[in-house]
Amino acid sequence: MRDTRESRLLLVLLVAIAFALITVDIRGGEESPVDGARRAAATVFGPVEDSVASAVNPVGNAIAAVRDSGDRHNRVADLERENAALKAKLGSDDRNRSRVRELDNLLKKAGAGQFGIKAAEVIAIGAAQGFSWTVTIDAGARDGIKRDMTVINGDGLVGRVTTVGPGTSTVLLASDPDFTVGTRMERSDELGFATGQGDRPLSVQLLNGKAKVKPGDRLVTFGSRADKPFVPGVPVGEVVRVDPSTGNLTRNIFVRPYVGFSKLDIVGVVVQAPRTDPRDTVLPPKPTPEPTVTVTVTPSPTGAPSGAPSGPPEGE
The missing domain is CATH 2.40.10.340 (Rod shape-determining protein MreC, domain 1)
Structure with a gap:
């Protein structure tokens, strides 16, 4: 359509009519005079919309799935980072515990020698x-x-x-x-x-x-x-x-x-340095030897069979 004075007037008229119909529809509610037209349009265009939606939904679902997959990937990556940080912290804690033991042993040694x-x-x-x-x-x-x-x-x-x-x-x-x-x-x-x-x-x-x-x-x-x-x-x-x-x-x-x-x-x-020579007091204590278990075997009387009584039979 050519851009003429008449076409511009027609466009303004159509816009005015559209606003008027929208106003009437809103004020009329369920009794709106355009309700029948809207139902007819829904009857005609509804199947088309449904077909389009059926065709588009898998794409939308796929996009959503990809987006959700990205979110899951991010969550997994976050968990992996948290696990790595936790392992590092645990390792650091083990390391710190080891160093605390070393420092404790050092202080005990220094205390024993008054160093x-x-x-x-x-x-x-x-x-x-x-x-x-x-x-x-x-x-x-x-x-x-x-x-x-x-x-x-x-x-x-x-x-x-x-x-x-x-x-x-x-x-x-x-x-x-x-x-x-x-x-x-x-x-x-x-x-x-x-x-x-x-x-x-x-x-x-x-x-x-x-x-x-x-x-x-x-x-x-x-x-x-x-x-x-x-x-x-x-x-x-x-x-x-x-x-x-x-x-x-x-x-x-x-x-x-x-x-x-x-x-x-x-x-x-x-x-x-210590005020006096600590001599041997800083040496670690010697390990205590484990006690030796001695088993004494008492031999049975000669000539008596194993398990047989060694005294005279009863009644004699």
């Missing part, structure tokens, strides 16, 4: 220090750490501080071949020098070549002048092998250290 300590965490293994057996801890000069301080953990001697930075320090482990510490045997007080051998037991050279030593004997640190680099009384390890005596002035033994150098985490730097 004033600064607790620290091992944050690196000494790749930067060449091939030495070293670790880096997260405590330094700002924490009162100085060179040549003894380092312990809840098991015993870890090493000594060799380098100090503002917030970190390097610790030379007792397992390092360049590490040497004076030792004292439990009870016998025999003195010696322990040297690291990497992942092998410590090599200890006793000053007395005739010293009586056996596997299971235990050693502690002897201590140094002015308590640097070593304070006395720190557990070192347990004898696992004794070289035969050859008549030399010294004697070699091999000691398994109490500390597991491959799994260090929480350590303590001894910033204050």
